[in-house]
Amino acid sequence: MNALATHPLATYAAATHSTARRGFRWRWLVLTIGGLTTLAAVFFITLLLSFRMGGEARAVRHAVFAAAPGEWSPKIELGVGRLPAWIARTGFHLFESRLNLPPEARFGVDAFRSADVGVYQRRRSAASSSPGAMFADVDQAMDERDWEPVVAVQEGHQSVRVFVPKNVSNIRDAQACVFVLERDELVIVSARLNLEPLLELASSKLHHLPFPR
Amino acid sequence: MRTFQRFAASSAIALACLSFQVFAEEPSAGFVDFGKFTPPSGGGQFVEVNVKSPLIGMVIRLTEKAEPEVADLLRGLHSVRVNVIGLDDANRAELGERLLKIRAELESKGWERIVTVQEKGQDVGVYLKQRGEEAVEGVVVTVIEPNKEAVLVNVVGDIRPEKIALLGEKFGIDPLKKLGDATKKKS
Numbered sequence: 284m285n286a287l288a289t290h291p292l293a294t295y296a297a298a299t300h301s302t303a304r305r306g307f308r309w310r311w312l313v314l315t316i317g318g319l320t321t322l323a324a325v326f327f328i329t330l331l332l333s334f335r336m337g338g339e340a341r342a343v344r345h346a347v348f349a350a351a352p353g354e355w356s357p358k359i360e361l362g363v364g365r366l367p368a369w370i371a372r373t374g375f376h377l378f379e380s381r382l383n384l385p386p387e388a389r390f391g392v393d394a395f396r397s398a399d400v401g402v403y404q405r406r407r408s409a410a411s412s413s414p415g416a417m418f419a420d421v422d423q424a425m426d427e428r429d430w431e432p433v434v435a436v437q438e439g440h441q442s443v444r445v446f447v448p449k450n451v452s453n454i455r456d457a458q459a460c461v462f463v464l465e466r467d468e469l470v471i472v473s474a475r476l477n478l479e480p481l482l483e484l485a486s487s488k489l490h491h492l493p494f495p496r
Numbered sequence: 497m498r499t500f501q502r503f504a505a506s507s508a509i510a511l512a513c514l515s516f517q518v519f520a521e522e523p524s525a526g527f528v529d530f531g532k533f534t535p536p537s538g539g540g541q542f543v544e545v546n547v548k549s550p551l552i553g554m555v556i557r558l559t560e561k562a563e564p565e566v567a568d569l570l571r572g573l574h575s576v577r578v579n580v581i582g583l584d585d586a587n588r589a590e591l592g593e594r595l596l597k598i599r600a601e602l603e604s605k606g607w608e609r610i611v612t613v614q615e616k617g618q619d620v621g622v623y624l625k626q627r628g629e630e631a632v633e634g635v636v637v638t639v640i641e642p643n644k645e646a647v648l649v650n651v652v653g654d655i656r657p658e659k660i661a662l663l664g665e666k667f668g669i670d671p672l673k674k675l676g677d678a679t680k681k682k683s
Contacts, residue, residue: 442535452553457554
């Protein structure tokens with residue numbers, strides 16, 4: 284028995300098994316660290332991308348810039364996607380008691396899902412399309428994204444357009460995109476809301492108001 | 497295997513054609529296509545509202561608890577379209593002709609003119625498309641005020657006259673009350 288234990292082959296096998304176990308542990312360690320790093324990277328990239336303007340707002344911006352050419356520069360351009368909105372809602376609920384905010388704020392926070400805001404100024408303008416042609420271009424761009432116009436208003440130098448998705452039906456996930464163009468200033472707001480909390484807020488307020496008769 | 501593949505492909509094509517058939521909606525009898533309008537070149541007023549059934553359905557769900565009568569009226573609607581076009585020297589003649597053409601088309605398609613008002617430079621026409629004696633499938637309102645604006649409204653759906661009058665009374669909206677009374681008298 285002792286002879287077998289000290290046999291060179293047995294010694295070699297024992298050494299190899301020990302090395303293999305260490306190698307196995309290292310592999311798991313590398314995989315775990317790699318996996319966690321990848322998850323963290325995906326999370327932060329998703330979070331960073333969540334602050335870009337959404338597709339609908341960009342489509343409107345692109346169509347308006349094409350129909351009203353000139354040197355447009357952004358004054359404000361910000362998107363708050365679903366992930367940061369969820370983080371904000373979660374943080375709000377965790378620290379709600381410490382923040383001295385009115386109760387209506389809770390409804391607003393609960394309703395918020397995502398939003399994009401863009402404000403642009405045109406410095407130098409080239410010949411623009413007619414308002415009708417501009418509306419048509421923007422409608423076409425949004426139609427390609429399955430959105431349709433519900434309201435269009437034009438008066439003087441001001442144009443306003445409101446779009447909603449063609450299949451809008453879910454009050455927990457309501458979306459709308461509004462653009463306002465006045466001379467050389469363009470404002471685009473696109474938002475996604477859960478309307479139920481807002482409805483609850485409106486109902487609680489309406490019961491205190493006299494209805495017109 | 498080839499036979500199965502052919503069978504699967506032809507079934508998929510047949511299903512696609514069937515679903516296209518099912519989902520290809522025919523416009524309702526109460527729908528009127530006014531065509532496209534463009535904003536007046538002189539910067540006058542232009543308003544276009546085009547609300548279809550998915551959005552109406554969402555509004556119904558939002559209002560049914562707080563305002564059940566409003567939700568009940570909206571429940572029958574398929575679409576609401578409103579056009580307000582400011583009139584100036586460039587578009588007055590063209591829009592006037594277009595409105596007259598729309599009115600002639602409505603009358604030729606069996607729409608009934610139930611309200612005619614011509615006063616203070618305003619020419620108002622209200623048309624109904626009825627289904628039997630009890631229900632209205634569509635309402636069209638045309639208003640021309642040559643020095644101001646042209647207005648076209650098309651409401652499509654199952655519109656009950658008593659509900660229109662009820663809404664007019666509840667909210668104190670005279671035109672709705674008059675429209676409801678006029679449609680009640682007609683039916």
